[in-house]
Amino acid sequence: MTSSRAHLRWGILATGGIAHAFTSDLRTAGLSVQAVGSRRKEAADAFAASFEIPSAYGSYEQLVSDPDVDIVYVATPHTLHAEDAMLALEHGKHVLIEKPLTANAREAAAVREAAASRGLLAMEAMWTRYLPHMRRIHELLDAGALGEVRTVFADHTQSLPTDPAHRINALKLGGGALLDLGIYPVSFVCDILGAPTSVLAQARLGETGADTEVATIFTHAGGAVSTTLSSSRAAGPNTAHIVGTDARIDIDRVWYCPTTFRLSAPDGTVIEEFSSRVDGRGMQYQALAAEEIIAAGDRDSAILPIDESVAIMATLDKIRRQIGVRYGADGPDGS
Incomplete structure (x- = not known):
C-alpha cells in the first residue's frame, strides 16, 4: 500500500469491545476519530472520554448525520450490520463494516448495491487480510x-x-x-x-x-x-x-x-x-487501506472486493x- 491516504474523519457506530479495540488502533496510527454513537448517551460519553473524541451521540441517526464524519465503522452485532450500514450510506458516509459483512448474502448484496449507487465505499472489516x-x-x-x-x-x-x-x-x-x-x-x-x-x-x-x-x-x-x-x-x-x-x-x-x-x-x-x-492489535491496517482507496478515487478494496465479501x-x-x-x-x- 502507498502512503497516500484521504485523512478521513471517522465515526464509530456502537461502543462494544470490538469498537474499543478498533478505535485504540486508530489512535495508535494517528488517524482522526471525530464522533461516536450509541443507543445510550452515557455509553457514548464514556467512550468519547476514553479516546478524547470530540462528539458523542445518543443515537446512530445523530452520528451519521454529523457533517464532520466522513466514514463510519459499523460495530454492532451481526444481524444489525445491514441496517446500520444502510443508515450510514443513506447519509452519504463511507462504511467499514465489522465482519461478517452482514447476516446473509442477500443483505450483503443490498449493501453492495446501496454503496455503488451512491458512489461510496462499503468494505468488510476482515482486518486479517491487511496484516x-x-x-x-x-x-x-x-x-x-x-x-x-x-x-x-x-x-x-x-x-x-x-x-x-x-x-x-x-x-x-x-x-x-x-x-x-x-x-x-x-x-x-x-x-x-x-x-x-x-x-x-x-x-x-x-x-x-x-x-x-x-x-x-x-x-x-x-x-x-x-x-x-x-x-x-x-x-x-x-x-x-x-x-x-x-x-x-x-x-x-x-x-x-x-x-x-x-x-x-x-x-x-x-x-x-x-x-x-505491529503496534497495537493491527486493526489500523484496514483503516489505512480504506483511506488510501478513497484518496485514489476508488470505491472498492483490491485486497477484499465487496463482490468477494458477498460470495463469502x-x-x-x-x-x-x-x-x-x-x-x-x-x-x-x-x-
Missing part, C-alpha cells in the same frame, strides 16, 4: 514460491462464555461459532484458493440452537481442497497452513493476528521466516443451511 504477514504470504504465492497449492487448512477455536444470553450463543444477534469465528478461516481459504465449488459442513449445536463447533470441507477450482474448524467452546491451536507442491507455509498461533510464519521446502528446510512487528456470505449461508442454523433475517430458502 503485514498476510501481504507477504501473497507476495510469495504470486511469485510461485509454493508451486501448485494443493490444500489449505485453518482453525479458529476459542473457549467463550456458555451463558445463553451472551451474543455468541444468541441467534437473534447472529450468534454461533461460524459467523463470529469460522468466518476467519473460511475467508482465508477463499482468499488463497478462491470461492469453493462444493461445500460440506458438519456441526454441533448448543442449547440455544447456535452452532458451537463447525467443520467444513471445500473443493476449489482446479481441484484444490481445504478444511476449516471453528469452535466457541474449546481452544485449539489456531494455526493455518498452505501446502503446495514445491513448499508450504505454516502460520503460527494466532494466525489471524500479527504473528510469524515459515516457508519450508518439502524436506522441512526453512527457506524464509517472517515475523510481524453466500458460502456461509450454504454452511448454515447444511447445519440447520437460521436467523430471523433469513428468507424462506435460508438466505
Whole structure:
C-alpha cells in the first residue's frame, strides 16, 4: 500500500469491545476519530472520554448525520450490520463494516448495491487480510514460491462464555461459532484458493440452537481442497497452513493476528521466516487501506472486493443451511 491516504474523519457506530479495540488502533496510527454513537448517551460519553473524541451521540441517526464524519465503522452485532450500514450510506458516509459483512448474502448484496449507487465505499472489516504477514504470504504465492497449492487448512477455536444470553450463543444477534469465528478461516481459504465449488459442513449445536463447533470441507477450482474448524467452546491451536507442491507455509498461533510464519521446502528446510512487528492489535491496517482507496478515487478494496465479501456470505449461508442454523433475517430458502 502507498502512503497516500484521504485523512478521513471517522465515526464509530456502537461502543462494544470490538469498537474499543478498533478505535485504540486508530489512535495508535494517528488517524482522526471525530464522533461516536450509541443507543445510550452515557455509553457514548464514556467512550468519547476514553479516546478524547470530540462528539458523542445518543443515537446512530445523530452520528451519521454529523457533517464532520466522513466514514463510519459499523460495530454492532451481526444481524444489525445491514441496517446500520444502510443508515450510514443513506447519509452519504463511507462504511467499514465489522465482519461478517452482514447476516446473509442477500443483505450483503443490498449493501453492495446501496454503496455503488451512491458512489461510496462499503468494505468488510476482515482486518486479517491487511496484516503485514498476510501481504507477504501473497507476495510469495504470486511469485510461485509454493508451486501448485494443493490444500489449505485453518482453525479458529476459542473457549467463550456458555451463558445463553451472551451474543455468541444468541441467534437473534447472529450468534454461533461460524459467523463470529469460522468466518476467519473460511475467508482465508477463499482468499488463497478462491470461492469453493462444493461445500460440506458438519456441526454441533448448543442449547440455544447456535452452532458451537463447525467443520467444513471445500473443493476449489482446479481441484484444490481445504478444511476449516471453528469452535466457541474449546481452544485449539489456531494455526493455518498452505501446502503446495514445491513448499508450504505454516502460520503460527494466532494466525489471524500479527504473528510469524515459515516457508519450508518439502524436506522441512526453512527457506524464509517472517515475523510481524505491529503496534497495537493491527486493526489500523484496514483503516489505512480504506483511506488510501478513497484518496485514489476508488470505491472498492483490491485486497477484499465487496463482490468477494458477498460470495463469502453466500458460502456461509450454504454452511448454515447444511447445519440447520437460521436467523430471523433469513428468507424462506435460508438466505
